[in-house]
Amino acid sequence: MKLYVNEISSAASRVRIALALKAVTVETQPVTILGAEAENRQADYLRVNPQGLVPALLTDNHELITQSLAIVEYLDECYPLPPLLPRDAEGRAFARSIALAIASEIHALVPPRVAARLSGEFGIDAPGVSAWNRHWIVEGLAAVEARLAARRTGAYVVGNAPTVADIFLFPQAINAARAGVDLSQWRNITEIVDRLRGLPAFADNAPAPRK
Numbered sequence: 001m002k003l004y005v006n007e008i009s010s011a012a013s014r015v016r017i018a019l020a021l022k023a024v025t026v027e028t029q030p031v032t033i034l035g036a037e038a039e040n041r042q043a044d045y046l047r048v049n050p051q052g053l054v055p056a057l058l059t060d061n062h063e064l065i066t067q068s069l070a071i072v073e074y075l076d077e078c079y080p081l082p083p084l085l086p087r088d089a090e091g092r093a094f095a096r097s098i099a100l101a102i103a104s105e106i107h108a109l110v111p112p113r114v115a116a117r118l119s120g121e122f123g124i125d126a127p128g129v130s131a132w133n134r135h136w137i138v139e140g141l142a143a144v145e146a147r148l149a150a151r152r153t154g155a156y157v158v159g160n161a162p163t164v165a166d167i168f169l170f171p172q173a174i175n176a177a178r179a180g181v182d183l184s185q186w187r188n189i190t191e192i193v194d195r196l197r198g199l200p201a202f203a204d205n206a207p208a209p210r211k
Ligand SMILES: N[C@@H](CCC(=O)N[C@@H](CS)C(=O)NCC(=O)O)C(=O)O
Pocket: 008, 009, 010, 011, 012, 033, 040, 052, 053, 054, 055, 066, 067, 068, 069, 103, 111, 112, 113, 114
């Protein structure tokens, strides 16, 4: 298998965490995603993944899987231990709903391509782009916290082992803190993220800071 990644990518971080939890090693191919010459927008990479995004996973059967949730669930099916989805249907739905609340309602509004469009096309300056990012991060994480406060019973998002929900929450929380968002306003998120920081699979595969 070959995984297309970038070290600052929180979406790629999700897949790297899942691989680490399962102790599976794959070949990785770095793809740059910042700046006018970013490789993710060049024809070579668009032939691999027409969406021009990382992560993307090329399986041993030469099947390309895009979208981090699809990749993580594929890995969970290929390498069932430890399981990354709860056993019960409601727990699985909740874990996926938290993962999607982060991927679809927060991350999708704040990646490099959105920032580039806001500044390049609409003339929004760097502080304005940062304020945009913080707005969607705070709104999204506040909603996640409310869901956690209503349903959480164990050490992690669902129960006492990390699931896809923790895998999606961790990189987003790390990047939120870097963007100047105070995580301590959310008790459940803070508790879970602090616990995840103590797990090497998470700590070693957090998104790298932008230089
Ligand atoms: N929904 C996608 C998001 C992928 C995504 O946006 N990846 C970012 C890096 S975190 C990217 O490739 N950005 C390139 C760009 O914005 O131009 C997933 O979950 O895999």
